[in-house]
Ligand code: FES
C-alpha cells in the first residue's frame with residue numbers, strides 16, 4: 001500500500017470502513033419512483049418559516065457575547081496587552097489575551113503536501129491584519145465592543161509584503177524561515193513539451209491573473225459555547241461537526257467525547273467552514289472562565305480578514321495545436337499565495353491543464369508563496385476556476401487562431417482516461433463530449449455565434465457568446481461516512497448521519513435514497529444529523545463529497561434494514577424472502593400469490609420494537625477514477641462606451657452521474673454559475689500594498705457580490721444524466737464544484753466574441769473593460 | 781400514480797421542532813393590535829448609560845421594552861425578543877438578511893435604532909405566519925426551491941412581501957429590483973424570481 005497522502009480535503013490511502021462487502025452490492029436502480037424527481041426539500045418548511053435554528057440564532061439563558069480584538073497591522077509583534085480598563089467596564093465579564101491564559105493553545109497550519117507551521121491561539125507575532133490579539137465577553141455585543149476599545153496594546157510594527165508578486169523580491173520581508181516560498185516549486189511533466197511545440201501549427205502564449213476572492217457566506221462565522229461541568233457543547237456554523245470537534249478537543253486538550261458540536265443548520269460556507277475557528281476555541285475558553293455560555297459571532301469585517309479566501313493567482317500558459325485541432329503541448333507556470341501560513345496558494349491550480357484535454361506533452365510548474373495576509377481556505381473547487389480562467393481562454397484563442405468552432409476544438413481533445421493520475425486510469429464514465437454537444441444544441445450555439453458579433457459602429461451594446469468546459473478533481477467522494485437507519489414498529493424511520501446540509505440538499509437527497517430503497521414516503525423519515533453527540537461520523541461536506549459518499553452509505557443502511565424486514569415478512573407470509581418487495585409501506589409477494597403485509601403489521605418488528613441497519617461509504621472502483629464534467633455557455637452584452645457588462649443568458653450542462661434530486665440539482669447549477677459570475681466579473685480583494693498593507697474593501701459595499709440584478713433571468717440547467725454504476729451504489733458523482741469552474745472563462749470568451757478584447761485579469765468590471773475598450777479604439 | 785406516495789403539499793404542516801431556548805429579559809406582550817395613530821412626542825434628553833423605555837409594535841403585539849439608545853432594531857428583535865427569523869449578515873445595510881417591514885415597507889432592521897422604531901408597525905417573518913401555517917410567499921419559496929442554505933431566505937421573503945403589499949401585480953422586471961437589496965451568496969436568484977412571480981400570480985387570482 002502506498003503511504004497515506006494528505007489531500008486537499010482528506011487523507012488519501014488510509015483504509016476506512018466500507019459497505020457493502022464484495023458480493024453484496026445491490027443492483028443499480030432502474031426505474032426510480034422518488035430519486036431524480038423534483039420534490040421540495042424535506043426541511044423547506046423550517047427554512048422558510050424561520051423555525052430553523054441556525055447556530056447564530058441560538059440564545060441560551062445567561063448567555064454572554066464574545067468579541068475578538070484583532071491586529072490592525074499586516075505585520076507586528078505584540079509587546080504588551082493591558083486588559084485592565086476593559087475588565088473594569090460594567091457588564092464586562094472577562095478579557096483574555098495570550099499572557100492572561102494559563103495555556104495559550106498551539107495552533108497549526110498545514111498545507112496539502114507542504115509544510116506544517118506551528119503558531120499559537122494568541123500568537124504575539126502577528127503575520128497578517130486580523131490576527132487574534134485579545135478577546136472579551138460581556139452582557140451585550142455593544143458592551144463587548146466597548147471593552148475591545150478599552151484594551152491597550154503596544155505593537156512593534158514590522159515591515160510587510162502583501163503583494164504575492166513582490167514576495168520573492170530579494171528585499172521582501174520574510175514571513176517564515178528564510179524564504180517566502182512555501183516549498184520547492186511543484187513540477188509535473190509528461191511527454192516532451194519542446195517536441196510538442198515543434199509539431200504544432202499554431203503556438204500561443206498568454207499570461208492570466210485571477211484576483212483573490214472571499215467566501216463571505218451569508219451566515220457569519222460563529223458559535224455558541226456552553227459548559228456543563230467538564231462537558232463542552234458548541235453550536236457552530238460549520239460544514240463538518242466532527243472536524244470542528246477534533247480541532248476544539250485538540251486545542252483544549254479534551255477527549256473527543258467531552259466535546260459536542262451541533263450544526264444542524266448553517267448559512268453557507270463554500271469551504272470556509274470546514275474546520276474549527278480560533279473564535280470557536282476562544283468562545284469555549286471565555287465560557288469556561290466565566291461559567292456562562294458565550295456567543296461569539298464574527299463581524300462581517302472580521303470574516304474578510306481571517307476566515308479564508310481563494311488565493312490570488314498569476315499564470316502563464318503556452319499552448320500548441322495542430323490545424324486539425326489536436327493539442328500538441330501545454331506549458332503552464334503558476335504562482336499564488338495562500339497568505340501568511342501554508343494554505344494551498346497554488347493547490348490544484350494546474351489540474352485543468354494537466355487533465356481536462358488530451359495532450360501528450362504537458363509541463364506544469366507552480367510556486368506557492370507567503371504574504372502578510374489572511375490565510376486561504378479551500379474555496380469551492382480549489383484552484384480550478386483559476387486554472388480554467390487560463391486554459392479555457394487559451395482554448396478559445398487557439399480555436400480562433402485555427403478558425404475552428406471552440407466546441408469542435410474541445411471535442412477533438414476528449415480523453416477517455418485521466419492522463420495526469422498515476423497509472424492513467426480510465427474514467428468510470430465521461431459525459432464531457434455530451435455536455436459539450438448537448439449543451440451547444442440546447443443553447444443554439446451555432447446560430448448564436450453567427451449573429452453579428454460586433455454590431456454596427458453606432459450600436460451601444462456589443463453582443464457575444466462564449467463557452468468553456470471543466471472537470472472536477474474529486475468526483476468519487478472520500479473519507480469515512482456511516483449512516484444508521486432505525487425502523488420503528490409503525491414502519492417509520494429514523495435516519496441518523498453526521499453530514500451537514502450546507503444548502504446543497506443533503507437531508508433531502510438522503511431521505512429520497514431511503515424512501516426509494518424502502519418504498520416508503522419521505523415524510524415517514526425523521527432525520528438526525530450534524531451532531532457529534534448523537535449522530536454517526538462523517539467528514540466535512542466539502543469537495544462535492546456528500547452525495548457520492550453519504551448517499552451510498554444511506555442506501556447501504558436501507559438495504560440492511562430491508563433485508564431484515566423481508567426476512568420477517570417471509571416468515572409471517574410463508575413466502576421466500578427473495579420473492580418479496582416493498583412498496584408504499586407494504587411488503588408484497590412478486591410471485592403468483594397475492595400475499596402482502598404492511599411493515600407496521602410485522603409481528604416480529606412489533607416484538608423487537610425497532611430494527612437497525614448500518615451503512616458505510618462504498619469502496620472506490622478498482623483501477624478507475626470517478627470524475628464529473630461540465631460545459632457552460634453564455635451570452636453577454638457589453639456597453640462599448642461604459643464597459644458595462646450584462647450577462648444575458650447562461651446554460652450549464654453537467655455530467656455528475658445520476659440526478660438524485662432535480663430541484664436541488666438545478667439549484668446547485670444556478671448557484672455555481674452565480675458564484676462564477678462573481679469570480680469573473682465583480683469580486684476582488686484589494687490590499688493596500690504600497691502604504692499600509694491593510695485590506696481596503698472589507699465589506700459588501702466595496703467588495704461586490706452578484707446581486708439579483710447581476711445574474712441573467714434566463715438560466716438553464718441541462719443534466720446529462722448517465723448513472724455511474726461503477727462509481728458507487730447510487731450512481732451519482734459530485735456536483736457542487738464543477739458547476740462553478742468554467743463560468744468565468746465562459747464569460748471572458750463571450751466578451752472576446754463581443755469586443756475582440758481578451759480580458760486576462762479578473763474581474764471583468766466596467767473599470768477594466770472601459771479602459772480596455774478605449775485602448776482598443778485607439779488601435780483600430 | 782407510481783410516485784404519488786410522496787406529496788408536495790406542505791400546507792398544514794406543523795412545526796416539527798423548535799429548539800431555541802429563549803432567555804430574554806422582562807418583556808410584556810399583553811396587548812394585541814396596532815400602534816396608535818399619533819406619532820411619538822418630543823425627543824427626551826438622556827444621560828449616558830440610561831435606558832430608554834419604548835414601545836414596539838411587532839407582528840401586531842405590543843412590546844414594552846427598556847433599551848439602550850444605541851441598540852439597533854435588529855439586535856432587539858433577534859437577541860432580546862428571540863425572533864430569530866430576522867437574520868444578521870453585515871449590520872451595515874449591505875445584505876438584507878435583516879429585512880423587516882416597517883409600516884409595510886421593507887427596511888434593513890440593522891439600519892434603524894430600536895428607539896426610532898417606536899410606534900411604527902413592524903412585521904417580521906414570524907408575522908407572516910398564522911400559527912404554524914405559512915403564508916403564500918413562503919409557500920411559493922418552498923415549491924420553487926428558492927433557497928439553498930436558507931440564511932438569506934427570511935429577508936428575501938420579507939422583501940418580496942413588501943413588494944406585493946405595495947404592488948400586488950408586479951411586472952416581471954420589478955421582481956429582481958425588489959430583491960436586489962438582498963444578497964444570496966448561494967445564488968438562488970432565478971428560483972427566487974420564480975417564487976415571487978408565483979406568489980404574486982396566486983394572490984392576483986384570489
Ligand atoms: S444585516 Fe442588515 S443589511 Fe446586512
Ligand code: FES
Pocket residue numbers: 218267268503926927928929930931932933963964965966967968
Ligand atoms: S440561500 Fe444561502 S444565502 Fe441565500
